[in-house]
Amino acid sequence: MVLRVLTLSTLFPDQTRPNFGVFVERQTRELAGREGTDVTVIAPIGIAPWPLSALAPYRTLRALPDKEQWQRMTVYRPRFPLIPKIGGRFHVRMMTRAILPLVRRLHEQQPFDVIDASFFYPDGPVAANIARALAIPFSVKARGADIHYWGRTPATRSAVLRAGREATGLLAVSEAMKRSMVALGMDADKIDVHYTGVDLDRFIPTDRPAAKAARHLSGPVVLCVGALIERKGQELLIRALPQLPDVTLLLAGAGPEATHYTRLAEDLGVSTRVGMLGAVAHAELPALFNAADIMALPSASEGLANAWVEALACGTPIVISDVGGARELVTNDTAGRIVERTPDAIAEAIRALLLSPPDREATRSAALRFTWQANGDALFAHLTKLAGKPL
Template sequence: MKILTFTTLYPNAAQPNHGVFVENRLRHLTASGQVAARVVAPVPWFPTRHPRFGRYAVFARVPRVEVRHGIPASHPRFVQIPKVGMTMQPFLLAAAAIPEIQRIRKEGHEFDLIDAHYFYPDGVAAAILGCYFNKPVVITARGSDISVLPQFRVQRAMIRWAAKRAAGIITVCQALKEAMLDLNLDGSHITPLRNGVDLKLFRPTDRQRARAELGLQGFTLLSVGQLITHKGHALVIEALRSMPDVRLLIAGTGPDRDSLESLARRLGVLDRVRFLSAIPHADLKRYYGAADALVLASSREGWANVLLESMACGTPVIASNVWGTPEVVSSPDAGVLMSQRNAQGIVDAVHALRTRYPDRDATRRYAERFSWDETTNGQLRLFSEILSHPTR
């Protein structure tokens, strides 16, 4: 079958870590040999590449067309309009995508189905495109698109419209399905398919060598994710005050970098915090393997891939008890869930982990339960069923 993957969450040459979880799922799907895919991943239009414009200039450096891991990807530009952009964005995305999709069809990729990721604005735009091209649409809900955005009246209405128009809905955890049921959507069209982990890429390595190369001493926590408020890096930094023998590595970039450094300096723990900036996805395994624990203090997560990646490297995790995370961390071999999402909750969880630190081989074995095979087979079943019965 031929599919068109549509999403703004997809890596590109200028943003290699952006939406890598969508690319990973698609790579394993196409590796089955049963699916051919093209990707349309729009990016915001910006007029200049000059570095003075920061992340906006990065958009201008994204190539119009590229091939990643054998999968062609197009990046048409769409216009972001200040203030009214949130409401207009699905329509602007669809308008930008139509000419590119028409070009792809002329090249011979007459796709059978649109595979969309993130419900708003991407999924709504995909539903519009499905109407325009008369193709079935499957939308994957991934986190804040369902846990946060339906709080806004207009966005909630558009999400519900897209969900009712979709031939199928995938959620990356059961908790997101339950939230969609709360929106009075038909549960028979919602299929939870959790993300997997690349067990060949993320695997145990020479831990002592990695620690020596990275200059690690003592018990070391690793926090991976964008430097934005809801990821909770500030809570981990605050927790260090009560853990004088613990050090912290933070991998990621984002607008909160300066404020996080200021916080660490103000609390007197800056000498025990190392900011790593962006780490290429494939290189994270060295940091996972060298750390004593991954800590994820997010206020919301659909299905946090970093948790499984760390476990696959043999490193247990400490995580906030939110959304799909309890479905990921469901055994002492995996790690510890915080009893409360604050600095004291992190301190207590670190103490609990250190008191009963799991065998690293057992942590790896736990992660091996989450290969991509189950997810790929679930997608193939769903897509085949939809294409066999094109009308709902």
């Protein structure tokens, strides 16, 4: 028996964006590596109309191959037109129109058994359109902003709900995300919780003083890994720094708030203790987590952030807000602290962990159940069931 899966993902890395959707890629690679499974990836790329299409980053995206082998998977990258910032409501229609002819042709050559959509918007509604055209089942996974933002935005809410209603099965990155999906109007009986994975052979505790020395760091270090956007809460960390006079804060990530955060650090007199690292390659994160005494990410919303799990796997406790699956991960003080989204609460939690750091192996134990093997087992079982095939 062969399970033929069409994975549809607007979150998938390419040569120009190696960190983009890296967790979707790792999950898909785990599935594709299983005996008796054949996975084809459709990773649509949105391109703005001319003359914007001649500018970066669209110019580099246009140069990507339409089809390539990526980590032993066949990946198709059809283009669809998009209107930057304001065109989200049109993505489903534009994507469907762009990729349906390709999917029909592939399906005629070798029929797919099931569609695996890795994000709820626009992937979910597009998967619903394709599944209807091919008369096959489909699944959609909710990860965070796809429900918390697109599921609540008036222009896209109905499309998200339609995908949830028509899907044969659904996945959620945490129990908390499942509750959010149900609150939005989705059927709880169709939703399986599907936790992320972490490479426990790469994300391991190493010598912290040596990791700091390699980056020319000394004293207490707090690391934040996440895009520099308002929702991730880096501003709260910067505002907490005046209460933490010996602490260095490292911000690993890129985004539109970078200039604002740099100016804020200057205004607060802490700029010499804030390191703006920009986008960091995923392969460099284990060393960075090991150089930090604490990983802090006070987001306004999350599903179950991969950075939380990776930090814990390195024996680095986390300070996070009470969002998404936070309470499914931080079940005791050895994993870190769950705090209110205020500079005072964040500073207090960081001080407490620095004064009494938990045993690093005890911290790592919180991440040990989040393996890619378990992630792949659950995804394979979910899709096999939807396709009506025996396990």
